[in-house]
Amino acid sequence: MPGFRAFEPMELTFISSFKTGELVAESGTTLLSEGSHSAHLYTLLSGWAFRYKTLPDGRRQILNYMLPGDLVGLQGSVIGEMQHSVEALSPLVLCVFQRDRLNDLFRNHPGLGFDITWLAAQEERMLDDHLLSLGRRTAMERAAYLIAFLYHRAASVGLTSSRNLYLPITQMHVADTLGLSIVHTNKTLRKLADRSLIRWLDRSCEVLDVSGLMELAGWDGPPERRRPLI
Amino acid sequence: MPGFRAFEPMELTFISSFKTGELVAESGTTLLSEGSHSAHLYTLLSGWAFRYKTLPDGRRQILNYMLPGDLVGLQGSVIGEMQHSVEALSPLVLCVFQRDRLNDLFRNHPGLGFDITWLAAQEERMLDDHLLSLGRRTAMERAAYLIAFLYHRAASVGLTSSRNLYLPITQMHVADTLGLSIVHTNKTLRKLADRSLIRWLDRSCEVLDVSGLMELAGWDGPPERRRPLI
DNA sequence: CGTTAGTTTGACGGCACTCAAAAGTTGTGG
């Protein structure tokens, strides 16, 4: 019997035996909305997305970003109602499941059930990091952390060619992730650019010095990926 | 076959067939530390605890609070290394599991495996709410949200007698949860008290008007607990 | 009754917000 496993592309194929279709979405599409009771659960096969919540008066907070291999809509499947919205940052390809078959998956493929828990634990770990950032880091540290974080995430799914990465986000996204105003976000990113840590291009960000960003943020990066037990 | 189920006390007893012992901890005890590789996974049977992360220079951020029914150390079990610390706010009773038997649980009791995922999804939902709070709410709104949130959590496990609740926390905990300084936290709580929304007692907080707090924060409370499907 | 932990208050400063406007970019239609 296998020990603990990471969620590898091969397993996605396996899970695909449960799939009911495939979905292609354009950049800017809203996949799921807060309060909806969608019957679907997705796996992201390619592209970038993000999820967010809003206050009654419209203030928006981006919670996390989604990359290939991530589950989209698990909360809705498990809790019943979506408590956040999901929007595409780039063209997406998704694998669609019927969420009411999740029970079957746990029963018939306990290893995959465990993998879903593994994914949920990873998400929790990332949210923990974001909370630390919003609560206790300065604007500059927050920005440095966010870009280093996104770089590591992209690298973990093989999206980095050479040392630089182009993030498909606007400064508005950065502001709504960091909990800052767009004006102050711009001034903060400018300082990072002046230090040659990043270069901001129109509608995207080039990462120049990841370790410099991590040092500035006081962030060690994600933990080593777990090896199989015994 | 049952539909989706909530994690009820009865199930705790069921899970207890996996337990390897019981643990009693005093208030202030550190149960798990960031970076540790504990071999244990706990279920909280009674008491309050919280988990937190710190930056290299000591700044602390409280991530969430733990009440009876919560799993303690799931991240460590699934990822391998604890990425946060856990500390008791009151005397605790915990049920101890060997974390390497988690695989067995998923294989032999898929329903319980699903329940663990349900718990993880609940935690994720709470962290989403906290992120929205830290990122986009003012100090006063944040404080109102936090106290209303803790009230609902306590109520969901039957800890509220009558309408008021005494939270076993200091203003230092509130400050480290809201991402504020202790001085500003004090001034903010004072304003809430002046509005008769709460009453602050030494080392604890009495909740006087939950709906007033929720309205101030622009928070609707947790979603309805999911009913079984079909 | 001294010590320690927690709460409270005031003065002052700074980081980040709002307001305002300009410059650059993208996309669309004539």
Add this chain to the structure above:
DNA sequence: CCACAACTTTTGAGTGCCGTCAAACTAACG
């Protein structure tokens, strides 16, 4: 190919929320 609208980035001026520093006050405890 150009005009125009919409969006994004950039910059400056002024404001204010919240942080830091400092000190008093209260309660618990040995």
